[in-house]
Amino acid sequence: MNTPFWQAAFSITRKDLRAELRSRELVNTMGLFALLSVLIFSFALELDRVARQEAVSGVLWVTVVFASILGLNRSMAMEREQGNLDALLMAPISRSAIFAGKLIGNFVFTLVVGLVLLPLMTVLYNVPLMQPWVVVLLLLGIAGFATIGTLLATMTVQTRARESLLPIIMLPVALPVLLASVNASTAVLNNAPIDDWIAWPQLLAVIDVIYLTLCFLLFEYVIES
Amino acid sequence: MNENPALIETRALVKAYDLLVVLRKLDLQIQRGEFVALLGPNGSGKSTLLRLLAGLTRPTSGTILIGGWELPREAAAVRAQIGMVSHRSLLYENLTARENLRFFARLYNLNPTTDHIDTLLRQVGLYKRGDSLVRTFSRGMLQRLSIARALLHRPDVLLFDEPYTGLDQDAGRTLDNLLAQAHSEGHTIVMTTHELDRAARIASRVLILSRGTIGYDAPASQLPPGELAARYGELTGMVVIQ
Amino acid sequence: MSAVQNIPAQSSSNRRAGGIAAWPPLLRILTVATIIAVLIALYIGLVYAGTDIDQGDVQRIFYIHMPIFFGAFVAFGTAVVGGIQYLRTRAIKWDTLALAGVEVGLALAVVNVVTGSIWARPIWNTWWTWDPRLTSAAIMCLTYAALLMLRNGIENPEQRRRFASVYSIFAIVTVIMTLVIIRIRPDTIHPAVIGPSPQDAQGTFELEATRGVGMALGLNFPVWALLVPITLMWHRIRLQNRMEEVERLKAEVLNQ
Numbered sequence: 001m002n003t004p005f006w007q008a009a010f011s012i013t014r015k016d017l018r019a020e021l022r023s024r025e026l027v028n029t030m031g032l033f034a035l036l037s038v039l040i041f042s043f044a045l046e047l048d049r050v051a052r053q054e055a056v057s058g059v060l061w062v063t064v065v066f067a068s069i070l071g072l073n074r075s076m077a078m079e080r081e082q083g084n085l086d087a088l089l090m091a092p093i094s095r096s097a098i099f100a101g102k103l104i105g106n107f108v109f110t111l112v113v114g115l116v117l118l119p120l121m122t123v124l125y126n127v128p129l130m131q132p133w134v135v136v137l138l139l140l141g142i143a144g145f146a147t148i149g150t151l152l153a154t155m156t157v158q159t160r161a162r163e164s165l166l167p168i169i170m171l172p173v174a175l176p177v178l179l180a181s182v183n184a185s186t187a188v189l190n191n192a193p194i195d196d197w198i199a200w201p202q203l204l205a206v207i208d209v210i211y212l213t214l215c216f217l218l219f220e221y222v223i224e225s
Numbered sequence: 226m227n228e229n230p231a232l233i234e235t236r237a238l239v240k241a242y243d244l245l246v247v248l249r250k251l252d253l254q255i256q257r258g259e260f261v262a263l264l265g266p267n268g269s270g271k272s273t274l275l276r277l278l279a280g281l282t283r284p285t286s287g288t289i290l291i292g293g294w295e296l297p298r299e300a301a302a303v304r305a306q307i308g309m310v311s312h313r314s315l316l317y318e319n320l321t322a323r324e325n326l327r328f329f330a331r332l333y334n335l336n337p338t339t340d341h342i343d344t345l346l347r348q349v350g351l352y353k354r355g356d357s358l359v360r361t362f363s364r365g366m367l368q369r370l371s372i373a374r375a376l377l378h379r380p381d382v383l384l385f386d387e388p389y390t391g392l393d394q395d396a397g398r399t400l401d402n403l404l405a406q407a408h409s410e411g412h413t414i415v416m417t418t419h420e421l422d423r424a425a426r427i428a429s430r431v432l433i434l435s436r437g438t439i440g441y442d443a444p445a446s447q448l449p450p451g452e453l454a455a456r457y458g459e460l461t462g463m464v465v466i467q
Numbered sequence: 468m469s470a471v472q473n474i475p476a477q478s479s480s481n482r483r484a485g486g487i488a489a490w491p492p493l494l495r496i497l498t499v500a501t502i503i504a505v506l507i508a509l510y511i512g513l514v515y516a517g518t519d520i521d522q523g524d525v526q527r528i529f530y531i532h533m534p535i536f537f538g539a540f541v542a543f544g545t546a547v548v549g550g551i552q553y554l555r556t557r558a559i560k561w562d563t564l565a566l567a568g569v570e571v572g573l574a575l576a577v578v579n580v581v582t583g584s585i586w587a588r589p590i591w592n593t594w595w596t597w598d599p600r601l602t603s604a605a606i607m608c609l610t611y612a613a614l615l616m617l618r619n620g621i622e623n624p625e626q627r628r629r630f631a632s633v634y635s636i637f638a639i640v641t642v643i644m645t646l647v648i649i650r651i652r653p654d655t656i657h658p659a660v661i662g663p664s665p666q667d668a669q670g671t672f673e674l675e676a677t678r679g680v681g682m683a684l685g686l687n688f689p690v691w692a693l694l695v696p697i698t699l700m701w702h703r704i705r706l707q708n709r710m711e712e713v714e715r716l717k718a719e720v721l722n723q
Contacts, residue, residue, distance in 0.1 A: 002301055003331075003332060003333065003334035004334070007331065007334070008331075008332055011328060011332055014328075015317065015324075015328045018320060018324065019317055019319040020319075022319045022358075023319045078317070081318070082313050082314045082315055082316055082317070082318065083314070084315055084316070086279075086281055086311065086313075086315060087315040087316075087329070088332070089280075089281055090279055090280065090281065090304060090308075091304065091329070091332040091333060092301065092304040092305045092332075092333060092334070093332055094301075148637070151633075152634075152637075155630050155634070158626065159620050159621045160620065160621070160622055161620040165616070165617065165620050168616050168617075169634060171609075171613075172609050172610035172613050172638070172641055173610070173637050173638070175606060175645055176641060176644040176648060179645065179648055179649075180648065214636065214637065214640060221632070222629075222630065224283070224297075225281070225282045225283065225626065225629075242623070242624075242625065243625065244715060244718035245718075
């Protein structure tokens, strides 16, 4: 009776990607924000090299999480503007497919911004961010933000306060992801032996799975009235 | 599974938003092939009723049956049989008309050939603008594309929520024709509007919704002139300027 | 037959009496018992129990600080139960329970932060430090404050209840996960720069066989972790029910 799950989900993702490629709204907004954020932190912190190394993880992840919030707001606003959420709800697709489709799209957008940040910060902060492990952490961390962000943004986009409410409710929930990501990144950048910090990415993966499960279970309550 | 002859049925339907009761124990039966115009002033619950029939919101109490399937519990079984046109376009601005239609076709698990999409675009008079971005469309064009989207999966039930809003004379006439066409093709149509004369002209049955219940229900062909306006005025306390 | 609609009789006696007389008997007993228990517990903890050798009198605030942390958890746990039940049954009473749990929990969590901070000041000379205890308390406050902001930001009551229920599930999962992370990996938090490390300080006081420590803790714990949250939540629920009844009566009058 329902359209197959992955067909529905990927159709939604493809639609998001296609719309974004054409307008480039998201990537521009997120990208510009990320650039500005990194620059401003660089000025504001005025650090010597050692302290700067400590701060890099924090700057990277704070920038990523705020950029993702920008992207999430716009991505969900697109569904709300013309009442498209209703159109998706009326289609014979499972609610989870809607969630999965938006999630993958949001994940890709934030990942693009994150990947651009790596070379940028390597140059500006003079730290070796272009490492495989950093990319792995980026993938895991952004997966976490995108998961909870998609659900929470679906909530806030239906309220009157809309955009302003998302950072307030998303940041506390993003905290575990942030903690694990920052700690792992710091250890990697300090060239600590892998046994010391491997627990962090493992923890991050567990957190991601917990949040993903929770979101899939609860999404229907957020999207249907 | 469908022993019930009425295609759309509500029984003692109640919709309340906390303390505000919008629909009170509404009983309604719509047969297959009817074109029902649902009239009523703002706030009478017309849009709410349509959203309930579309499965977009759940009733506070009472039953909704479409094709014998109960909403919202069994909604998955009937979604493919319902199409809705709202006064919002429900379309993606940064995609072309064709891309929008193809996207929705995939969601409805259809594999439309280019011909099928072209035919649909021609039917609503948008063939030439098939590859234009929806962002560039006028209100009337958005409406027409919206109808194409609703017709895409050939649903039994078509729901139109105030479709004439914001349309000029020409666009309105085009819409009249499209609705007549859809009706003649066998779709069951429920349309909300506050334009009495239009409703009397194109629909097969008119209902007036007032204070949460149906106050008046008659076949359109048997309406003496001025009757509808008089009834409307009685029920809603509003004077209609014809 | 009277043309005037009679308001149901069962509430009329309550309306006329008002105040303490209107409380159900069990609540009256509970409230009085709680107040007495609080006074006793405070006396035992703040006056009777022996002074800690290392930390001095400021250690006494621990008798409140730790139990109230659990009290906040009891309240938040109640909120989550209310949230889940609301989603399953859509009965408003569950959301009222959840709301009471969140507000009371937040109040207790704030007290937790403040008492923790008061303790921190003389121990290592600063009002704030990112040690596991204070950080846990801060995160509880922030998460549930966010939940209250979410509730306040939604006009539609049905939507408000539904979203708040969903978010409260995330809130408690977040708080638990963060607590676990902070405690199993204490290197997360930068150690205190000045003075002894907080974990050591705590450890020391627990090992000291000072007079009355066991009794003080044993008494304060159920008071702050159970009696106080339950009493407060009950009162909050009654308040909410009253407010909703007022709204209902208003609507009845206006709709006629």
